[in-house]
Amino acid sequence: MHINKNILRTAAALTLSLCLITNAHAGARKTIVLDAGHGGKDSGTIGRSGIYEKTVSLDVTLKTYSLLIKSGKYNVHLTRNDDRFITLADRRTKAYQTRADLFISIHCDGYKDSKVSGAHIFVLSPKGIKQALNFVMSKNKYKNWAFGTTKVSYKTAVNMMNSTHAKSKKFAQIYINKAKKYTGVRKHGIKEAAFAVLKPVSVPSVLIELGFLSNPEDERKLRSSGFRLRMAKAIIESIDEFFAK
Ligand SMILES: [Zn+2]
Numbered sequence: 001m002h003i004n005k006n007i008l009r010t011a012a013a014l015t016l017s018l019c020l021i022t023n024a025h026a027g028a029r030k031t032i033v034l035d036a037g038h039g040g041k042d043s044g045t046i047g048r049s050g051i052y053e054k055t056v057s058l059d060v061t062l063k064t065y066s067l068l069i070k071s072g073k074y075n076v077h078l079t080r081n082d083d084r085f086i087t088l089a090d091r092r093t094k095a096y097q098t099r100a101d102l103f104i105s106i107h108c109d110g111y112k113d114s115k116v117s118g119a120h121i122f123v124l125s126p127k128g129i130k131q132a133l134n135f136v137m138s139k140n141k142y143k144n145w146a147f148g149t150t151k152v153s154y155k156t157a158v159n160m161m162n163s164t165h166a167k168s169k170k171f172a173q174i175y176i177n178k179a180k181k182y183t184g185v186r187k188h189g190i191k192e193a194a195f196a197v198l199k200p201v202s203v204p205s206v207l208i209e210l211g212f213l214s215n216p217e218d219e220r221k222l223r224s225s226g227f228r229l230r231m232a233k234a235i236i237e238s239i240d241e242f243f244a245k
Helices: 002-028 053-071 088-097 126-138 140-147 154-183 216-223 225-244
Strands: 030-036 074-078 102-109 119-124 188-193 205-212
Touching: 030 053, 030 088, 053 074, 053 102, 053 205, 053 225, 088 102, 088 140, 102 225, 119 126, 119 154, 126 140, 126 154, 126 188, 140 154, 154 188, 154 205, 154 225, 205 216, 205 225, 216 225
Parallel strands: 030 074, 030 102, 102 205, 119 188
Antiparallel strands: 119 205
16 A cells, blocks of 8 residues: 555656656747658659659658657658648648748759759749748738738738748758768759748748759669668758757
8 A cells, every 4th residue: 555655656746747848848849841742643753763753752751750750859740641642732831830940841853964963952032932922911811820910011021031031041051061961962052943832931941852863873872761861861960950059
């Protein structure tokens, strides 16, 4: 009986301290959305060996996801965890609805010239920034997701977009250095585009191109599970550094 009481007391104390730990972390925990490009009827680019971009992007995404979950440091959401079609708008909506601190879309490149190779990361272009602002200001639903209110001035939206874009660029810079370190890929760089998934005005968003499936050397690497794991590690270290700074 005496022992049982002690056990109960210890269990109660443990439960309480676990609650406190959980609560303490809940506020600080960052939320990340990982977006595996393409899926289902949309295979993305197709490698010379017949491998699909949607398959490589999903595998790297799931490797990144499981390592991030294992670390216990973040709330992590996926736009897809199997071979299914997701619209671009639904991917962007996920970033808003989860109130993400970072949105990462994962893809592979393809180009008509098979000599073109390398790892790249995209952030929103000036044209894309204008489009994103006009879109969010014209749709109350998105305004509400982004700002928590539909009553927001264009100037406030611009300020939000500028701050978000600066964070996206910060992540891109960190990632390029990590990609170089983990994969030894020589050609790499930050590019700009008006891709739909880069347009959430309140969520820093990037699109990673792991390599060119149209280039024999890049494709050979992207077919290897070890290389995909190294890409996942590059993404994870970038996330850690991004939130640490
Ligand atoms: Zn793609």
